Amino acid sequence: MIGLVLKDMLVMRKTIRTYAMFLAFYLVMTVLGLFTISFTTAILQLIVMLLPMSAFSFDEMAKWDRYALTFPLGRRALVTGRYLFALVMTVVAALCGLLSCVLVSIFDSSDLMLENMMTVMVCLSLGLFYADILLPLCYKLGPERARPYFYLIIFGPIVLLFGAYQLGFFGADSLSFLSSIPDRPAVTLSFFLPIVPLAGMGLSYLIACRIVENKEF
Amino acid sequence: MTNAIEIRGLCKSYEDFALQNVDLTLPGGSIMGLIGENGAGKTTTIKCILNLIHRDAGQITLLGQDNLAGEAAVKADIGVVLDECYFHDTLRPRDIDKILSRVFPTWDSALFEDYRNKFQLPQGKFVKEFSRGMKMKLSLAAALAHRPKLLILDEATAGLDPVVRDEILDEFLAFIQDEDHAVLISSHITSDLEKAADYITYLHQGRVVLSEAKDVILDHYGRLACTARQLETVEREDLVRVRKGSFGCEGLVRDRAAFHQKYRDLLVEKTTLEEIMLFMGKGEEAV
Numbered sequence: 297m298i299g300l301v302l303k304d305m306l307v308m309r310k311t312i313r314t315y316a317m318f319l320a321f322y323l324v325m326t327v328l329g330l331f332t333i334s335f336t337t338a339i340l341q342l343i344v345m346l347l348p349m350s351a352f353s354f355d356e357m358a359k360w361d362r363y364a365l366t367f368p369l370g371r372r373a374l375v376t377g378r379y380l381f382a383l384v385m386t387v388v389a390a391l392c393g394l395l396s397c398v399l400v401s402i403f404d405s406s407d408l409m410l411e412n413m414m415t416v417m418v419c420l421s422l423g424l425f426y427a428d429i430l431l432p433l434c435y436k437l438g439p440e441r442a443r444p445y446f447y448l449i450i451f452g453p454i455v456l457l458f459g460a461y462q463l464g465f466f467g468a469d470s471l472s473f474l475s476s477i478p479d480r481p482a483v484t485l486s487f488f489l490p491i492v493p494l495a496g497m498g499l500s501y502l503i504a505c506r507i508v509e510n511k512e513f
Numbered sequence: 514m515t516n517a518i519e520i521r522g523l524c525k526s527y528e529d530f531a532l533q534n535v536d537l538t539l540p541g542g543s544i545m546g547l548i549g550e551n552g553a554g555k556t557t558t559i560k561c562i563l564n565l566i567h568r569d570a571g572q573i574t575l576l577g578q579d580n581l582a583g584e585a586a587v588k589a590d591i592g593v594v595l596d597e598c599y600f601h602d603t604l605r606p607r608d609i610d611k612i613l614s615r616v617f618p619t620w621d622s623a624l625f626e627d628y629r630n631k632f633q634l635p636q637g638k639f640v641k642e643f644s645r646g647m648k649m650k651l652s653l654a655a656a657l658a659h660r661p662k663l664l665i666l667d668e669a670t671a672g673l674d675p676v677v678r679d680e681i682l683d684e685f686l687a688f689i690q691d692e693d694h695a696v697l698i699s700s701h702i703t704s705d706l707e708k709a710a711d712y713i714t715y716l717h718q719g720r721v722v723l724s725e726a727k728d729v730i731l732d733h734y735g736r737l738a739c740t741a742r743q744l745e746t747v748e749r750e751d752l753v754r755v756r757k758g759s760f761g762c763e764g765l766v767r768d769r770a771a772f773h774q775k776y777r778d779l780l781v782e783k784t785t786l787e788e789i790m791l792f793m794g795k796g797e798e799a800v
Contacts, residue, residue: 298615299612299613299614299615299616300612300616302611302612302615303601303604303612306603306604306608306611306612307601307603307604308603309603310603354601354603355601357601357602358599358600358601358602359597359599360599360601362565362595362599363593363595363599363600365563365564365565366563366565366588366591366593366595367588367616367617368584368585368586368587368588368589368616368617368618369585369588369616370584370585510567512560512565512566512567513560513565513566
């Protein structure tokens with residue numbers, strides 16, 4: 297199984313290298329104060345979410361799954377390897393986000409570190425949530441047919457919110473209630489939030505295993 | 514000696530095709546050629562052996578173990594080369610070594626390196642830069658480097674030039690020097706199988722129509738060449754299949770010597786696997 301994760305890393309080393317350069321660029325821009333932490337971490341998670349999708353596409357192109365099933369690993373290991381890869385990538389993106397929080401707090405006198413870290417944790421939760429939905433979809437539909445769903449899940453809520461705002465369903469001050477939430481519960485909630493999609497990943501994994509068990513290669 | 518492969522009553526149905534009651538036995542220390550026209554069921558059989566598809570019925574035993582109950586253990590002893598190279602274009606031989614050393618408990622990096630040198634595969638080149646022959650050699654090196662007992666190859670030599678095919682066949686012959694080893698190879702290139710195989714199984718429309726030692730087939734089967742009038746004098750049970758053309762008729766004979774004893778004035782020649790395939794595929798029932 298470790299071999300399968302390593303395979304993903306080696307197959308996509310060029311892509312990962314390019315993304316790492318993007319990451320460095322965003323980090324520098326954030327530390328310089330040109331981008332906000334929220335923006336950087338959101339972009340990071342978005343970029344990272346593309347990696348498992350690309351891994352599926354590369355595997356489909358090479359017909360790798362058929363070959364990998366001749367290994368003494370079993371179908372479940374195939375799924376475990378991909379989930380592990382997605383998890384590692386999502387956590388690495390979150391760690392980079394946390395690193396940028398620390399760096400920003402060193403260079404920036406304003407005390408926004410806690411708030412920035414909350415943003416990172418929420419982005420991590422969203423990244424994991426997207427993985428929970430997209431990985432079984434990729435196994436069921438294949439990466440190309442799953443791609444529209446990927447964009448729908450990512451951009452759908454944004455379009456809906458923007459549309460609702462434009463249509464006057466809520467005003468500019470509708471989210472002001474968020475300010476009334478006391479700091480302590482908000483911080484605690486944000487830090488424990490990733491546990492929810494992480495638990496969901498278990499269910500998502502079982503669904504993906506079921507799909508692969510029934511699949512013919 | 515344990516049979517490397519035993520298949521009994523294998524069935525697998527699709528909408529437009531069905532593999533029906535396939536029986537096959539590959540003894541250890543031998544090479545079996547699986548022949549048949551496109552769509553005859555060769556790849557389906559191999560996929561069932563490797564549990565890539567779910568069979569409808571039947572039992573498959575590999576190296577003495579059930580292929581489903583002992584799947585992981587049995588696959589550790591199997592090397593597979595499929596009809597194309599399934600390594601990603603962006604991998605290099607040294608990457609494949611790193612990956613597969615973490616997949617197979619018995620992976621031998623030094624052996625992989627030996628094969629890589631023997632097949633003259635550059636270490637640092639990407640798979641996308643390899644020719645088809647190089648890709649198949651890379652697949653073969655990867656299949657052999659974990660010291661398998663059973664090699665399964667699906668059309669692995671298709672599209673390769675005779676020199677590369679000969680090199681690969683030599684590897685198979687070297688591999689079965691150990692009598693615990695065996696090779697199952699599906700191929701359209703019957704001349705290769707005549708050179709290397711010990712047993713031939715011929716699949717036609719999802720059924721095994723012939724499964725015998727290659728020498729028995731080539732020694733016993735024969736091709737009758739005659740006129741339409743001469744063909745009428747032959748009893749139908751003495752012919753397996755017939756082909757009628759405007760210049761004459763041909764018949765496939767199961768026992769050349771017995772046929773010659775019975776019909777002394779008719780000419781029966783030795784036949785080849787390709788001719789047998791053509792008789793089975795294009796000929797008519799001798800009724």
